[in-house]
Amino acid sequence: xxxxxxxxGELVRGxxxxxxxxxxxxxxxxxxxxxxxxxxxxxAFSRIVRLGEGLAKTGxxxxxxxxxxxxxxxxxxxxxxxxSVIKARNVATEACRRAENCDAFLSRVRNETGxxxxxxxxxxxxxxxxxxxxxxxxxxxxxxxxFDIGGGSTELIWIDLEKVNGEAxxxxxxxxxxxxxxxxxxxxxxxxxxxxxxxEDMIEDVASRLVDFEATYAIASKVAAGEVQMLGTSGTxxxxxxxxxxxxxxxxxxxxxxxxxxxxxxxxxxRLAEMNxxxxxxxxxxxxxxxxxxxxxxxxxxxxxxxxxxxxxxxxDRGLREGILLSLMxxxxxxxxxxxx
Numbered sequence: 001x002x003x004x005x006x007x008x009g010e011l012v013r014g015x016x017x018x019x020x021x022x023x024x025x026x027x028x029x030x031x032x033x034x035x036x037x038x039x040x041x042x043x044a045f046s047r048i049v050r051l052g053e054g055l056a057k058t059g060x061x062x063x064x065x066x067x068x069x070x071x072x073x074x075x076x077x078x079x080x081x082x083x084s085v086i087k088a089r090n091v092a093t094e095a096c097r098r099a100e101n102c103d104a105f106l107s108r109v110r111n112e113t114g115x116x117x118x119x120x121x122x123x124x125x126x127x128x129x130x131x132x133x134x135x136x137x138x139x140x141x142x143x144x145x146x147f148d149i150g151g152g153s154t155e156l157i158w159i160d161l162e163k164v165n166g167e168a169x170x171x172x173x174x175x176x177x178x179x180x181x182x183x184x185x186x187x188x189x190x191x192x193x194x195x196x197x198x199x200e201d202m203i204e205d206v207a208s209r210l211v212d213f214e215a216t217y218a219i220a221s222k223v224a225a226g227e228v229q230m231l232g233t234s235g236t237x238x239x240x241x242x243x244x245x246x247x248x249x250x251x252x253x254x255x256x257x258x259x260x261x262x263x264x265x266x267x268x269x270x271r272l273a274e275m276n277x278x279x280x281x282x283x284x285x286x287x288x289x290x291x292x293x294x295x296x297x298x299x300x301x302x303x304x305x306x307x308x309x310x311x312x313x314x315x316x317d318r319g320l321r322e323g324i325l326l327s328l329m330x331x332x333x334x335x336x337x338x339x340x341x
Contacts, residue, residue, distance in 0.1 A: 015033060015034065015086050016032065016033050016042060016083045016084060016085050017085060017086065017087050017325055017332075018032075018083070018085040018090075019089055019090075019320075019325045019328070020073075021320050021321050022073070022090070022092040022095075022096070023092075023095065023152070024051055024052030024093070024181055024184075025048060025051070025052065025151030025152075025183050025235075026047070026049065027045075027046070027069060027073065027076065028044075028046045028047075028321060029044060029080075029321075030044050030321045030322070031043035031083045031085060032325050034333075038326070039329060042083060043079050043083050045072075047075070048290075049065065049068045049069040049072050050151075050183065051065050051069045051095045052099075052151055052152045053065045054187070055098060055184070056184040059098070060099055061105050066105055066108065069109075070108060070112055070113065074112070074113050076113075077113045077114055087328050089328060090116060091117070091125075091320070092106075092117045092120070093119075093150065094122075094151070094179075095152050096119045097122075102119070122155065122177030123175060125148075125177075126148070126156075126157050126175045126177070127172070127323070128323035128324055129323060130146055130172070130323065131322075131327065132316075132319045132320060132321065132322030132326065133146060133233050133322075133323075134164070136231055136314050136316050136318075137159075137231055137314075139229040141161075141226070141227050141228055141229040142160065143228045144157075144158075144229055145229070146232075147230075147234075148234050148319055149236045149237070149301065151293075152181040152183055153178060154300055155177055155178075156175065156176040156177075156213065156304075158172070158175070158213075158219060159173060174213070176210075178206070178210075180205075181300075182236065182300070185202060186293050186296040189201070189205075189296065191277060191292025192276050193276040194274075194295050195273060195274060198273075199273040202295075202296065202299035203303045203306065206303035207303040214307060223309060223310055228310055230308070230310040231315075232313050232314075233317075233318065233319035234319075235297070236297030237260065237316075238250070238255050238315060238317050239286060239290060239294055239297070240260060240265055240298065241255050242255060242284070242285035243268055243284075244260060244264050244265070244268060247284060256316060259314055259315070260312060260315055261311065261312045262312060265298075266305075268298075269295075269301070269302055272286075272294060273298070273299075277291050277292055280292075280294060280295075
């Protein structure tokens, strides 16, 4: 699979496919064409829409969040039309799974943008994210621990890499979907200055939800034996990796596949928790859009790392959308609908 490739300029010839991921916090689109070794991205879009803003308190999608999201989806629809997409899969995750008024939202999206959103299960979300990230699990360790910190939930995947046979899901030993993400955790604990004591409370809140998963699979013993490699795919880990590298602006080529040490991340997380919103907003690669959420993401990461203390994790700027694209293209090849150019 190639990188982000050419996302503008001259249109690329050949069949194009699209993957749209509407989460609790972000609306993200990839448009790509098949290549012999995977695919090349020809267009992309990402916007923070905060669809799940206030959802934990009201159980409903609020009007402002819906307007922001529909506006973003209009952009996605235009891009898909412009690129003559032959097959798309447009998925929605935790916010739509939980919202009482989701049916009305889906109808509005269909009527105003032409996009049919598919609400996928937590298991399908984890499977697709793993499929997109699997090429980065290349270490000698037999087991993989993959996590995706989202806006409204966090997906955990425990996998035996020796049992992976063609399809990523063939090696999955267990999955867990925590109903905790950066948006709802920040809404509960605050998004300004957190401080050490409250930050520890956030970590403990998340860590308590991991106890049963550890009891079921005894992952910690495999970690202690040096048999586990860890991979994280989310805005949290890409942001922290960028801060760790001292980037002035985000560069995917430097982050996707990079490693982030536990000790380095813990130091950054504590520092961010002591800052107020404005101070975090001034940190390159965080900015005002992530300043009130990054500490919540850091707390989720620290809870995972304290439960399973792998010395370092691999950072993935890829996941669910890439998994969707790979599955769409594989299905088309098997049916003979799109030859590689």
